[in-house]
Amino acid sequence: MIINTGKANVSLLNKADNIIVVDIYTNGELGMNDVNDIHEAIGNFDVTIPVDTICVKSGKNYLSHEAFEYSINNNCLHNQVIYVIKHMQDIHFPSDAQETYFKDHLVDYCSSIDEAYHLLKKNTDQKFKHCPS
Numbered sequence: 468m469i470i471n472t473g474k475a476n477v478s479l480l481n482k483a484d485n486i487i488v489v490d491i492y493t494n495g496e497l498g499m500n501d502v503n504d505i506h507e508a509i510g511n512f513d514v515t516i517p518v519d520t521i522c523v524k525s526g527k528n529y530l531s532h533e534a535f536e537y538s539i540n541n542n543c544l545h546n547q548v549i550y551v552i553k554h555m556q557d558i559h560f561p562s563d564a565q566e567t568y569f570k571d572h573l574v575d576y577c578s579s580i581d582e583a584y585h586l587l588k589k590n591t592d593q594k595f596k597h598c599p600s
Contacts, residue, residue, distance in 0.1 A: 468512075470508040470511060472501065472504040472505055472508055473493075473501075473504065474491065474492070474493035474497060474501050474504075474528075475489055475490060475491040475492060475493070475501075475504075475505050475508075476488075476489075476490045476492065477489050477490075477505060477508035477509055477512075478490075479512045479513075479514065480521060480580070480584065481584070482512075482513065482514065484519065484587070484588065485514050485515050485518050485519055485546075486518065486519045486520075486521065486584065486587060487509050487512065487514065487518045487519070487520050487521070488520075488521045488522075488523065488580060489505055489509070489520060489521070489522045489523065490523040490525055491505075491522065491523065491524055491525065491526060491528055492525040492526045493526045493528050494526040494527045494528060495526075495527075495528060495529075496528070496529060496530075496531050496534075497528050497529065497530050497531065497534050498531045498533060498534050499531065499533040499534045499536075499537040501534065502530070502534045502537050502538055502541075503537065503541075506541060506544055509544060510544075516543070516544055517543060517544055517545050517546035518544065518545060518546060519545075519546050519547045519548075519549075519587045520545045520546075520547070520548045520549070521549050521550075521551060521580055521583040521584065521587070522548060522549070522550050522551070523550075523551040523553070523580065524550060524551065524552060524553055524554065524557050524560065525553055527554055527556070527557075542571075546573075547573040547574075547575075547587055547590055548561075548564070548573070548574045548575075549574075549575050549576065549577060549583035549586050549587060550564070550574070550575070550576040550577075550583075551576070551577060551578065551579060551580055551582075551583055552576050552577070552578065558576070560576075561574050561575065561576040562574075573590055
């Protein structure tokens with residue numbers, strides 16, 4: 468099943484490994500409601516929160532200030548986050564995310580979903596407990 472939010476496709480890659488794929492295909496700004504729609508889509512899958520997330524940046528997109536602030540306050544949905552970078556100008560995005568709204572998460576990047584899956588499997592023993600219970 469794929470859930471299309473209007474700016475991203477959200478799907479379950481592997482239920483046993485608790486891995487979600489978020490393919491953000493839109494070009495332009497992502498607002499707070501767009502990020503919330505992605506989070507709600509993740510909640511529609513039968514997964515344990517927090518999920519390991521593969522975020523594919525297919526489009527040339529960026530977060531609005533409100534979406535950035537929303538992400539800082541609502542990041543407990545994610546555990547490990549691997550970005551699949553499609554455009555070289557986005558190469559800085561994973562490190563920026565780790566320094567700000569994913570600062571308590573393992574964040575990495577690669578060039579394919581398959582490579583991202585292997586990185587997540589390699590790091591499965593690292594579960595970050597960054598959110599209050």
